[in-house]
Amino acid sequence: MSVNDLSQVKSILAAFTHPTLSKNLMELNAIKQCELNDGILTIKLVMPFAWQTVFGLLQKTVGNELQQCTQARHIDWSIEYDIATLKRANEQHAVKNIKNIIVVSSGKGGVGKSTTAVNLALALQHEGAKVGLLDADIYGPSIPTMLGTQNQHPMSPDNQHMMPIMAFGLATNSIGYLVEQDNAMVWRGPMASKALLQILQDTMWPELDYLVIDMPPGTGDIQLTLAQSIPVTGSVIVTTPQDIALIDAKKGITMFNKVNIPTIGIIENMSYHICENCGHHEAIFGEGGAAQLAKHYHTQLLGQIPLDRVLRQDLDNGRPTVISQPDNPFSQIYNELADRIAAELYFQGKVILPDIAFKSL
Numbered sequence: 001m002s003v004n005d006l007s008q009v010k011s012i013l014a015a016f017t018h019p020t021l022s023k024n025l026m027e028l029n030a031i032k033q034c035e036l037n038d039g040i041l042t043i044k045l046v047m048p049f050a051w052q053t054v055f056g057l058l059q060k061t062v063g064n065e066l067q068q069c070t071q072a073r074h075i076d077w078s079i080e081y082d083i084a085t086l087k088r089a090n091e092q093h094a095v096k097n098i099k100n101i102i103v104v105s106s107g108k109g110g111v112g113k114s115t116t117a118v119n120l121a122l123a124l125q126h127e128g129a130k131v132g133l134l135d136a137d138i139y140g141p142s143i144p145t146m147l148g149t150q151n152q153h154p155m156s157p158d159n160q161h162m163m164p165i166m167a168f169g170l171a172t173n174s175i176g177y178l179v180e181q182d183n184a185m186v187w188r189g190p191m192a193s194k195a196l197l198q199i200l201q202d203t204m205w206p207e208l209d210y211l212v213i214d215m216p217p218g219t220g221d222i223q224l225t226l227a228q229s230i231p232v233t234g235s236v237i238v239t240t241p242q243d244i245a246l247i248d249a250k251k252g253i254t255m256f257n258k259v260n261i262p263t264i265g266i267i268e269n270m271s272y273h274i275c276e277n278c279g280h281h282e283a284i285f286g287e288g289g290a291a292q293l294a295k296h297y298h299t300q301l302l303g304q305i306p307l308d309r310v311l312r313q314d315l316d317n318g319r320p321t322v323i324s325q326p327d328n329p330f331s332q333i334y335n336e337l338a339d340r341i342a343a344e345l346y347f348q349g350k351v352i353l354p355d356i357a358f359k360s361l
């Protein structure tokens with residue numbers, strides 16, 4: 001293959017545009033191999049954020065054009081991930097082995113924050129990352145039930161630290177594994193936030209690209225203390241399109257702004273209902289609110305998740321949709337959401353060097 005052909009291949013790859021690419025693949029320095037041997041074009045990418053679904057789209061979009069320009073019989077595509085560690089708030093509390101922490105919060109209870117956190121964590125893993133999930137929702141630690149791990153308790157090899165509970169490849173810990181739900185509910189502010197921070201610090205996390213934290217709902221003292229103490233890379237706010245939830249979502253954005261945690265964007269859950277008989281989309285809780293909210297606060301509407309029985313049933317059965325039905329369109333929605341969040345985190349953030357990245361307390 002001539003040098004010209006190779007530069008044409010690179011130009012075609014660089015011309016690929018997608019909402020997850022604020023810089024193109026050349027500018028990202030993501031093209032690590034580009035060779036033609038015996039009619040086989042080998043393309044290897046290394047990406048700094050989870051990107052598997054968009055990688056599939058890239059292949060479909062440019063595959064034919066690449067084959068035409070190189071006359072290759074076949075393209076051998078591959079992707080690896082070297083997920084970047086990004087600057088975070090409260091750096092002095094950085095947790096060993098964890099590159100990036102994404103907090104999932106909501107101004108109001110019951111909007112689907114835990115549902116989103118669980119499916120998002122699994123989707124980030126599906127998209128190529130090593131992922132953990134910490135359930136910090138003291139008022140309703142529902143993640144063990146959603147992952148089917150409700151009867152498990154973390155082991156402590158040294159009576160100080162806890163081994164995470166592994167579920168579908170995720171390293172997890174939850175207040176729900178440790179205390180009876182009713183006991184946790186009565187904890188007062190300082191006690192609750194102290195306990196949650198201790199769980200974060202005392203879990204023996206394996207090396208993780210992303211730790212997703214399911215925060216307690218609301219914007220009170222517990223949430224503020226956590227936001228001021230957890231080494232957070234970015235927050236995502238879950239809301240429904242209902243006015244009352246949107247008002248509370250605003251409080252969430254304001255709280256994170258106050259403590260200098262970037263809000264990566266807003267996820268609108270229960271956005272619409274798809275009629276099981278005719279496929280009609282109905283905006284049960286109203287429409288357009290989350291998009292307006294995002295615009296007003298100069299942030300992004302990251303995705304819209306429909307209200308659907310399947311999502312609830314799968315969680316009630318302890319096998320989230322992303323795991324139990326990977327080909328379901330809802331899993332696709334979560335996978336795309338995961339790519340979007342990982343990319344926004346990267347492009348809105350600042351890469352930090354690994355030596356300070358792995359500093360432990």
Ligand SMILES: Nc1ncnc2c1ncn2[C@@H]1O[C@H](COP(=O)(O)OP(=O)(O)OP(=O)(O)O)[C@@H](O)[C@H]1O
Pocket residue numbers: 106108109110111112113114115116137139140142217269270305306307308309311312313315316
């Ligand atoms: N998009 C959806 N479609 C169908 N059911 C949903 C959806 N999102 C959430 N649910 C259901 O709504 C209920 C509440 O969801 P979830 O526990 O995730 O909310 P939450 O915001 O975390 O609540 P809390 O603040 O009380 O912890 C659950 O039964 C869940 O299965």
